[in-house]
Amino acid sequence: MKTTYIILPLLCICMAVAAQDDVKIHQHAEDSTDVFFRHLNLNEVTVTGVTGDTKLKYSTAPISVVTPQELRSTASTNIIDAISHQPGVSQLTTGGSISKPIIRGLGYNRVVVMSEGVRQEGQQWGDEHGVEVDGSSVNSVEILKGPASLMYGSDAMAGVVILHAQPTLAEGEMRANVSSEYQTNNGLFGYNLSIAGNQKGLVWDARYSDKMAHSFKNKYDGYVPGSQFRERAGRLMLGLNKAWGHSRLIWTAYHLTPGIVEGERDSETGELEHAEGWSAHQYGKSLPFQQVKHYKLVWDNSFNLHSGNIKAIIGYQQNRRQEFEESADEYELYFKLHTLTYDLRYVTNERNGWKFSTGIGGMYQKSGNEGEEYLIPDYHLFDFGIYATATKNIGNRWTLNGGVRYDYRRLHGNELIEDGNKRFNDFSRNFNGLTGSIGAVYNINEHLNVRLNLARGFRTPNMSELASNGVHEGSIRYELGNQQLKAEYSLQADLGLDFTSQYVSAQVALFANRINNYIFTHRLNQEIEEGYLTYAYTQGDARLLGFEAGIDFHPVHSIHFSNSFSNVDAQLMHASADKKYLPFTPAPRWSSELKWELFHHSHTTVNHHHMMGAVHRLLFNNLYVAAGLDCYLKQTHIYSADDTETETPGYTLLSLSAGTDIQVKGKKIAELYVTADNLLNKAYQNHLSRLKYADENVVTGRRGVFNMGRNITFKIVLPIQL
Numbered sequence: 001m002k003t004t005y006i007i008l009p010l011l012c013i014c015m016a017v018a019a020q021d022d023v024k025i026h027q028h029a030e031d032s033t034d035v036f037f038r039h040l041n042l043n044e045v046t047v048t049g050v051t052g053d054t055k056l057k058y059s060t061a062p063i064s065v066v067t068p069q070e071l072r073s074t075a076s077t078n079i080i081d082a083i084s085h086q087p088g089v090s091q092l093t094t095g096g097s098i099s100k101p102i103i104r105g106l107g108y109n110r111v112v113v114m115s116e117g118v119r120q121e122g123q124q125w126g127d128e129h130g131v132e133v134d135g136s137s138v139n140s141v142e143i144l145k146g147p148a149s150l151m152y153g154s155d156a157m158a159g160v161v162i163l164h165a166q167p168t169l170a171e172g173e174m175r176a177n178v179s180s181e182y183q184t185n186n187g188l189f190g191y192n193l194s195i196a197g198n199q200k201g202l203v204w205d206a207r208y209s210d211k212m213a214h215s216f217k218n219k220y221d222g223y224v225p226g227s228q229f230r231e232r233a234g235r236l237m238l239g240l241n242k243a244w245g246h247s248r249l250i251w252t253a254y255h256l257t258p259g260i261v262e263g264e265r266d267s268e269t270g271e272l273e274h275a276e277g278w279s280a281h282q283y284g285k286s287l288p289f290q291q292v293k294h295y296k297l298v299w300d301n302s303f304n305l306h307s308g309n310i311k312a313i314i315g316y317q318q319n320r321r322q323e324f325e326e327s328a329d330e331y332e333l334y335f336k337l338h339t340l341t342y343d344l345r346y347v348t349n350e351r352n353g354w355k356f357s358t359g360i361g362g363m364y365q366k367s368g369n370e371g372e373e374y375l376i377p378d379y380h381l382f383d384f385g386i387y388a389t390a391t392k393n394i395g396n397r398w399t400l401n402g403g404v405r406y407d408y409r410r411l412h413g414n415e416l417i418e419d420g421n422k423r424f425n426d427f428s429r430n431f432n433g434l435t436g437s438i439g440a441v442y443n444i445n446e447h448l449n450v451r452l453n454l455a456r457g458f459r460t461p462n463m464s465e466l467a468s469n470g471v472h473e474g475s476i477r478y479e480l481g482n483q484q485l486k487a488e489y490s491l492q493a494d495l496g497l498d499f500t501s502q503y504v505s506a507q508v509a510l511f512a513n514r515i516n517n518y519i520f521t522h523r524l525n526q527e528i529e530e531g532y533l534t535y536a537y538t539q540g541d542a543r544l545l546g547f548e549a550g551i552d553f554h555p556v557h558s559i560h561f562s563n564s565f566s567n568v569d570a571q572l573m574h575a576s577a578d579k580k581y582l583p584f585t586p587a588p589r590w591s592s593e594l595k596w597e598l599f600h601h602s603h604t605t606v607n608h609h610h611m612m613g614a615v616h617r618l619l620f621n622n623l624y625v626a627a628g629l630d631c632y633l634k635q636t637h638i639y640s641a642d643d644t645e646t647e648t649p650g651y652t653l654l655s656l657s658a659g660t661d662i663q664v665k666g667k668k669i670a671e672l673y674v675t676a677d678n679l680l681n682k683a684y685q686n687h688l689s690r691l692k693y694a695d696e697n698v699v700t701g702r703r704g705v706f707n708m709g710r711n712i713t714f715k716i717v718l719p720i721q722l
Contacts, residue, residue, distance in 0.1 A: 045057075045065055047059055047063050047065065047142055048142055048144070048151075048162060049391070049401070051347060051348075051355045051356065051357040051389050051390065051391040051401065052309070052347040052355070052357055054391070057441070057443065057449060058393070058399040058441055059441070059451070060399070060401055060439025060440060060441050060451050060452065060453040061144060061145070061146055061148070061437070061439060061451075061453050061455070061494065062088075062144075062145040062146060062451070062453075062494055062496055062509045062511075062548075063142060063143065063144055063145070064086045064087065064088070064089070064142070064143040064145070065140065065141070065142055065143075066082070066083050066086060066140060066141035066142075066143070067140055068139050068140050071135075071138065071139075071140070071141070072671065072673065072715070072717060073657065073659050073673045073675070073715075074675070075181075075183065075657075075675040075677055075711070075713035075715075076135065077096050077097055077099075077183075077186075077188065077213070078097060078098075078099050078130060078131070078135055079131060079133050079134075079135035079138055079141075079163065080099035080100065080101050080130070080131055080161075081093075081099050082135055083101075083141050083143065083161070084099065084101075085591060085630070086143060087509075087548035087549075087550055087564045087565075087566045087591075088103060088104050088143075088145050088509070088546075088548045088566045088568075089101065089102070089103055089143060090102040090586035090589075090688055091688065092107055092127070092584060092688045092689075092690065093686065093688065093689050093690070093691075093707075094127065094128040094130075094261065094689075094690050094691065095216075095224070095226065095227040095229070095258060095259065095260075095261045095691065096186055096213060096216045096227045096228075096229065096708060097130070097213070097227075097229035097231070097256065097258045098128050098129075098130040098258060099130055099131070100124070100127075100129070100130060100131070101113065101131070101161050102158075102584075102586060102688065103143065103145055103158045103159040103161075104145055104146070104158060104159070104511065104513070104544065104546055104568050105158075105544055105546070105568040105570045105582065105585045105586060106157065106158030106159075106544070107158065107584070108124065108125060109124060109125055109155045109459065109462050110155065110156075110157040110158040110459055110488075111155075111156075111158045111159055111160070111161060112148070112152045112155050112156040112159075112160045112161070113131050113133070113160075113161045113163065114152075114160060114161065114162045114163060115133045115138075115163045115296075116165060116250050116252065116296060116298045116300070116315070117298060117300050117313045117315070117343075118296075118298055118313060118315035118317070118341045118343070119152065119155075119341060119363070120132065120133060120317075121317055121319065121337065121339040121341070121363070121365065122292075122294055122317075122319040122321070122337070123319060123321055123335055123337055123367070125462045125463070125464040125465070126464070126472070127472070127690055128260075128290075128690070129321070130256075132254045132256065132292060132294035132319065133163055133254065134207075134209050134231075134233030134235070134252070134254055136179065136190075136192040136207070136209045136233075137165060137166075137207055137209070137233065137235050137252070138163045138164065138165065139164050139165055139166040139167065140164045141161065141162065141163055141164065142160075142161075142162040142164070143159065143160075143161055143162075144159045144160040144161075144162070145158075145159045145494075145509070145511075146158075146159055146453070146455055146457075146492050146494055146511060146513075147159075147435070147437070147455040147456060147457030147490055147492050148160045148455075148457075149405060149407070149433075149435040149455075149456070149457045149458045149459075150387060150389065150403050150404075150405050150435055150436055150437045150455065151387070151389075151405075153361065153362070153383065153385040153405070153407050153458075154383065154385075154407055154409055154431075154433070154458055154459050154460050155459055155460075156457065157457035157458065157459045157488060157490050157515075158457075165205075165235075165237075165250075166194075166196065166205060168196070168198055168203045168205070168239075168241060168246075169196055169197060169198040169203070170198060171198050171199075171200070171201070171241075172198065172199065173197065173198055173721075174195070174196070174197035174198070174199070174721075174722040175195070175196055175197070175719065175720060175721055175722060176193075176194065176195040176196075176719075176720040176722055177192070177193075177194045177195075177717065177718065177719050177720065178191070178192070178193055178194075178717075178718040178720070179191065179192045179715065179716060179717040179718065180192075180715070180716055181713060181714060181715040181716070182713070182714050183213070183711055183712070183713045183714075184710075184711060184712045184713075185216050185217060185708055185709060185710065185711035185712075186213040186214055186215065186216040186217075186227070186228070186708070186711070187213060187214045187281060187283070188211065188212070188213035189211070189212060189213075190209065190210060190211030190212070190231075191209065191210055191211075192207065192208070192209040193207070193208050193209075194206065194207040194208075195722075197722070198241065201240055201241045201242050202239075202240060203237070203238070203239045203240070203241050203246075203248070204236075204237060204238050204239075205235065205236070205237040206235070206236050206237075207233075207234065207235040207236075208233070208234045208235075209231075209232070209233050209234075210231070210232050211230070211231040211232075212229070212230045212231070212283045213228055213229055213230075213283070214228045214279075214280065214281045214282055214283050215227045215228050215259075215280055215281075215282070216708040216709075216711075217280075217708070217709055218681075218683050218706045218707060218708060218709040219681055219683050219709055220683045220700070220702060220706045221272060221705055221706055222271075222272075222280075223280035224261055224272060224705055225259070225261070225262075225272055225273070225274035225275070225278055225286070226259035226260050226261035226262060226274075226286070226288070226289070227259060227261050228258075228259045228282060228283060228284075228286065229256065229257060229258040229259060230255075230256070230257045230283065230284075230285075231254075231255065231256045231257075232254075232255045233252070233253065233254045233255070234252065234253045235250070235251070235252045235253075236250070236251045236252075237249070237250045237251075239300075243304070244303060244304055245301070245302040245303040245304045245309070246300075246301070246302050247299075247300070247301045247302075248298075248299075248300045248301075249297075249298070249299055249300075250296075250297070250298040250299075250300060251295075251296070251297050251298075252294075252295070252296045253293075253294070253295050253296075254292075254293070254294040254295075254296075255291075255292070255293050255294075256290075256291075256292045257285060257289060257290065257291050257292070258289065258290050258292075259285075259286055259288070259289045259290075260288040260289055260290060260323070261691055261694070261705060262288065262694070263691055263694020263695050263704065263705050264694070264695055265695045265696070265697055265698070267698060268698075269699065270697035270698045270699035270700060272705070274286070275287045275288075285324075285328055287324060287325065287326070287327075287328060288323065288324060288325045289323075289324055289328075290321065290322065290323050290324070291320075291321075291322045291324065291331070292319075292320070292321050292322075293319075293320040294317065294318070294319050294320075295317065295318045296315065296316070296317045296318075297315065297316045297317075298313065298314070298315040298316075299313070299314045299315075300313050301313070307348055307349060308346060308347050308348040308349050309346070309347050309349075310344075310345070310346050311343070311344070311345050311346075311347070312343070312344050313341075313342070313343045313344075314340075314341070314342050314343075315339075315340070315341045315342075316338075316339070316340050316341075317337075317338070317339040317341075318336070318337070318338055318339075319335070319336070319337040319339070320334070320335075320336055320337075321333075321334070321335045321336075321337075322334045322371070323371075323373075331371050332371055332372050332373045333369075333371040333372075333373045333374075333375065334369065334370040334371035335367060335368075335369065335370075335371075335376075336367070336368050336369075336370055337365065337366070337367045337368075338365065338366045338367075339363055339364070339365045340363060340364045340365075341361070341362070341363040342360075342361060342362060342363070343359065343360075343361035344359055344360050344361065345357060345358065345359030345360075345361075346358055346359065350393070353392055353393040353394060354390065354391070354392055355390070355391040355392075356388070356389065356390050356391075357388070357389045357390075357403075358386075358387065358388040358389070359386070359387060360384070360385065360386045360387075361385055362382075362383040362384040362385055363381070363383045364380075364381065364382055364383070365379075365380065365381035365383075366379075366380050366381075367379050367380075367381075367463070373470065373471070374416065374418070374423060374424075374469075374470050375464070375468055375469070375470040375471070375472055375479065376413075376424075376463050376464050376467055376468050376469075376470075376481075377413040377414050377415070377416055377423075377424035377463070377467050378413070378414040378416070379411060379412060379413045379414065379463045379467075380411075380412045381409065381410070381411050381412075381463075382409070382410045383407070383408070383409045383410075384407070384408050384409075385405055385406065385407040385408070386405065386406055387403060387404065387405035387406070388403055388404060388405075389401065389402065389403030390402065390403060396443065397442060397443050397444075398440065398441070398442055398443075399440065399441040399443075400438075400439070400440050401437075401438075401439055401440075402436065402437055402438035402439065403436055403437060404434065404435070404436040405434070405435045405436060406432070406433070406434055407431075407432060407433045407434075407435070407458060408430075408431070408432045409430070409431045409432070409460045410428065410429070410430050410431075411428065411429045411431075411460070411463060411466065412427070412428045413425070413426065413427050413428075413463060413466070413467050414426060423469060423470075424467055424469060425467075425483070427466075427467070427483055429460075429461075429466065429483070431460040431487045433458035433460075433487060433489070434456075434458075435455075435456045435457060435458045436455070436456055437453060437454065437455035437456065438453070438454055438455075439451070439452060439453035439454065439455075439494075440452050440453075447499055447500055447501050448497070448498070448499050449496075449497070449498040449499075450495075450496070450497055451494070451495070451496035451497075451498070452493075452494070452495055452496075453493070453494040454491070454492070454493050454494075455491075455492050455494075456489065456490065456491050456492075457488075457489065457490035457491075457492065457515075458487065458488070458489055458490075459487065459488040459490075460487045460488075461485040461486075461487065461488075461519060461537075463481075464479070464481060465481055465482065465485055465519050465537045466481045466482065466483050466485060466537075467481040467483060468480065468481040468537075469481060471529055471532055477532050477533045477534065477535050478527075478528045478529050478532045478533070478534045478535070479521070479534075479535050479536075479537075480524075480528075480534065480535070480536040480537070481536075481537055482536065482537045482538065482539075485517070485519055485537065485539055486517040486539065487517065488515055488516065488517050488518060488519060488539075489515070489516045489517065490513055490514065490515040490516070491513070491514050492511060492512065492513040492514075493511065493512050493513075494509065494510070494511045495509070495510045495511075496508065496509040496510075497509075503553065503554055503555055504551065504552070504553055504554075505551070505552040505554075506549075506550065506551040506552070507548070507549070507550050507551075508547065508548075508549045509547060509548045509549075510546075510547045511544075511545070511546055511547065512543070512544075512545050513543065513544040513545075514541075514542075514543050515541065515542045515543070515544070516541050517539045517540075517541070518539055518540060518541065518542035518572070518582070519537060519538075519539045520537070520538065520539070520582060520583055520639075521535040521536065521537055521538075521583070521644075522535065522536060522538055522579075522583075522639070522641065522642065522644055523535050523641070523642035523643065523644045524536050524642070525642060540572050540573065540574075540575065541572070541573040541574070542570065542571065542572050542573060542582055543570075543571055543573060544568055544569065544570045544571075544582075545568070545569050546566070546567050546568030546569060547566070547567060548564065548565070548566040549564065549565050549566075550562065550563065550564035550565075551563055551564075557597075558596060558597040558598065559594075559595070559596050559597075560593070560594075560595045560597075561592075561593075561594050561595075562592070562593050562595070563590070563591070563592045563593075564590070564591050564592075565588070565589070565590045565591075566588070566589050567588040567589075568585060568586065569585075569637065570582035570585045570637070571637075576641075578639075578640045578641040579639060579640075579641045580637075580639075581637040581638055581639055582639065583638070583639040583644055583645050584645075584687075584688055585635070585637060585638075585687075586635075586687060586688055587632045587633055587634070587635035587648060587650070587687045588632070588633040588635075589630065589631065589632050589633070590629075590630075590631040590633075591628070591629070591630050591631070592628065592629045592631075593626055593627070593628040593629075594626065594627050594628075595624055595625075595626040596624060596625050596626070597622070597623070597624045598620075598623040598624065598625070599619075599620055599621055599622065599623045599660075619662075619663040619664075619666075620660045620661070620662065620663075621660070621661040621662075621663055621668070622659070622660060622661045622671075623658075623659070623660040623661075624658065624659055624660070625656075625657070625658045626656070626657045626658070627654070627655070627656050627657075628654070628655040628656075628657070629652060629653070629654060629655075630652065630653045630655070631650070631651075631652045631653075632650055632651055632652070632653075632684075632686070632687070633650045634647065634648065634649055634650040635647060635648040635650075635687040646692075646693075646703075648685060648686070648687035648692070649684075651682055651684040652682070653677070653678050653679075653680075653682055653684070654678070654679045654680050655675065655676060655677050655678070655679060656675075656676045656679055657673070657674065657675040657676070658673070658674050659671065659672060659673040659674070660672055668719065669718065670716055670717065670718050671716070671717040671718075671719075672715070672716055672717075673713070673714075673715040673716075673717075674712070674713070674714055674715075675712070675713045675715075676710070676711075676712045676713075677708075677710070677711045677712075677713070678708065678709060678710050678711060679710060680710070681709045681710040682709075683706050683709070684706060684707055685704060685705075685706050685707060686707055689704075689705075689707060691704055691705035692704040692705070
C-alpha cells in the first residue's frame with residue numbers, strides 16, 4: 001500500500017508534465033495576482049469589512065492577509081502552522097499535526113475560524129483539538145485581530161481567521177492542478193489533485209489530498225513516539241454564476257489520524273516510552289491515537305438587487321472525534337458533534353458615501369458521548385444574533401464605520417449516572433450580550449494612513465469550562481468544570497499607522513484590551529485519578545497590552561529586507577505575583593527575512609537572443625532565494641502558581657528558502673520550492689507547546705518533549721490549463 005501512495009502521485013506528475021507541451025498558459029491573471037500580493041497595495045487589497053467587502057486602506061480594524069504565493073511557498077504540517085508566522089499570530093501545538101490559532105495571546109473558543117463561509121465547529125475547546133481543514137484547499141487567509149463579535153457573534157473575542165477557497169474561474173476556463181511535497185525530518189509525503197472549471201456559468205471544483213508522516217525527531221529526544229499522523233481530505237463544489245448572483249453547494253470531508261504523544265519516559269534510561277511494535281519510521285497507527293472525521297455541507301447564495309446584495313449561507317457539519325488507548329479496534333472516548341449554522345445578511349450599495357448592512361445568524365449544536373469514557377456531558381446549544389452596521393466615506397480622507405449586535409445563547413447539559421454515581425448534573429444556562437464597534441481611518445496622504453477602532457467583545461463559557469469532569473487523555477490531565485462561570489466581556493482599543501512608499505513599507509499596531517470574567521484553568525493540589533494532574537476552571541478580570549510593528553525595505557525592486565516584532569503582556573488584575581500573568585501567553589518574537597528576487601516577470605534581464613538552444617527552451621521565472629531568522633525571547637511572564645507554567649528560554653531559528661517557476665517555450669509548467677527550517681538543528685521548546693510539560697528525563701534533567709529539529713521541505717506545483 002505504501003508503494004501505491006508514492007507511485008500514484010508521481011505518475012500524475014509525469015502525465016501533467018507531458019501534457020504541458022500542448023498547453024498554453026494564460027498567465028496574465030495569475031501574474032498580476034502575484035505582483036498585487038507581493039506589494040500588498042492597500043488601495044487594491046479587498047478584505048472582509050463590517051459592511052461587506054472593502055479595501056484594506058479603508059479598514060479600521062487591524063487585518064493581516066496571507067497570500068496564495070505565501071501559502072504555496074511556506075513549509076508547514078497544517079493550515080494554522082502555515083499562518084503562525086504572521087505578526088500577532090501564534091499557535092498552540094501538540095506534536096506535529098495539531099495546531100490551534102492564538103491571536104494576540106488569546107485562543108481556544110476566543111478565535112473563530114471561518115471556512116467555506118461558515119464557522120468551523122469541531123469541539124475546539126480541547127487542547128489537542130486542531131482545525132479540521134485541508135490546507136491545500138485554502139487559497140488565501142485573512143486574520144482579523146481584535147474583537148469581531150459585531151460580525152461573528154460569541155467566540156470572536158480575540159479575532160477571526162478567514163480561510164478563503166480558490167475563487168471560481170472566469171467563463172470558459174478549465175484548469176487542473178497537481179502538487180506534491182516531501183519533508184525530511186518526519187518523512188512527510190503529501191500530494192493534491194484538483195480540477196475546476198466554468199462553462200456558461202456552471203462552475204465546479206473537485207479536490208483530493210493525502211498526507212502522511214512518521215514521527216518527527218530532534219537532537220535531544222530522537223524520534224518522538226506518537227507524533228506520526230495521516231491526513232486525507234476531499235472537496236466538491238458545484239454551482240451557478242449568473243448575472244443575478246450565484247448559488248453554490250459545497251461538500252468537504254476531512255480525516256485525520258494523529259498519534260498521541262504521551263511523553264512518558266523510562267525511569268532508568270530517560271528515553272521516551274512507546275507501544276510494543278512501534279517504529280520510528282512507521283506511517284501507520286500506533287497506540288494511543290485519535291481518529292478525527294469532519295464532514296461539511298454548505299449552501300452558499302448571493303443575490304444582486306438594484307439597491308444592494310443579499311447573502312444567505314446555510315451549513316451543516318458533523319465532527320467525530322475518537323481516542324483509542326488500549327486497542328486499535330475499540331475506542332474509549334468518542335465525541336459526536338452536529339452543528340447547523342445559518343447567516344442571512346443584506347448589504348446596500350454605496351450612496352452619497354453611505355453603506356449599510358444588517359443581518360441575522362446563529363447555530364444549533366448537539367453533542368453526544370458514544371464511548372466508554374466521559375469528559376463532558378451530552379449537550380444542546382442554541383445561538384442567535386442580530387446586527388446592523390454603517391460606513392461613511394467623507395471625501396478621500398475619512399472613513400467612519402461602526403455597528404451594534406445582540407446575541408442570545410442557551411446551553412443545556414444532560415445528566416449522567418455512572419455506576420450509581422452522578423457524573424454530570426442536568427443543568428441549563430442562558431447568556432445574552434450587547435456588543436458593537438466604532439472606528440475611523442484617516443488618509444493623511446497617499447502614503448500615510450492612521451486607524452483607530454474601539455470594539456466590545458462577548459463570549460459565553462463552553463461546555464468543557466462549565467461541566468467537564470474526567471480524564472482528558474490528549475491533555476494528560478483531569479479536568480473539572482465550573483457551572484457558575486459568567487460570560488466574558490472585553491473592550492479593546494486599537495491604534496494603527498501604515499506607511500507605504502517606493503522603497504519602504506511600515507506598519508505599527510498598538511492595542512489595549514480589558515476582559516471581564518476571563519476564564520482559565522489552574523492546577524489543584526489534589527489527585528482525583530492516579531497518575532494525572534488535576535486542573536479546574538476559574539475566572540478573573542484581565543488586561544492585555546501589546547503591539548505589532550513591521551518594516552520592509554526594498555532599495556531596489558528585486559531585494560526585500562523585512563522585519564517584524566510582536567509582543568503581548570497579559571495579566572490578571574488584583575492577583576498575587578505567582579498568579580499575575582495569564583497562562584499560555586506567547587513569548588515576544590522578532591522575525592527577519594532577506595529576500596532576493598533574481599528573475600521576476602517584466603524585470604527579467606535575460607536576453608533571449610544570446611541563449612543557447614536548451615536554455616532558450618527552459619527559463620526560470622519568479623526565481624528567489626531568502627534567508628530568515630525567527631527570534632523568540634525568553635518568556636518569564638508565567639502563571640507559576642502550583643507549577644501550572646514554567647519559564648521558557650529564548651532561542652533563534654535560521655531558515656533558508658528558494659523558489660521558482662519553470663517555463664518551457666514561454667509556457668509555465670511548474671513551480672518549485674525548497675525550504676530548510678531550523679537549519680542549525682536547534683533543540684528548543686516553544687512556550688505554547690503543551691509537550692513542554694511531559695515527564696522529566698532523569699538522565700539529563702530536561703523536562704518535556706522538544707520541538708522538531710532540522711526539516712527540509714521540497715514542493716512542486718504543476719498547473720494545467722485545459
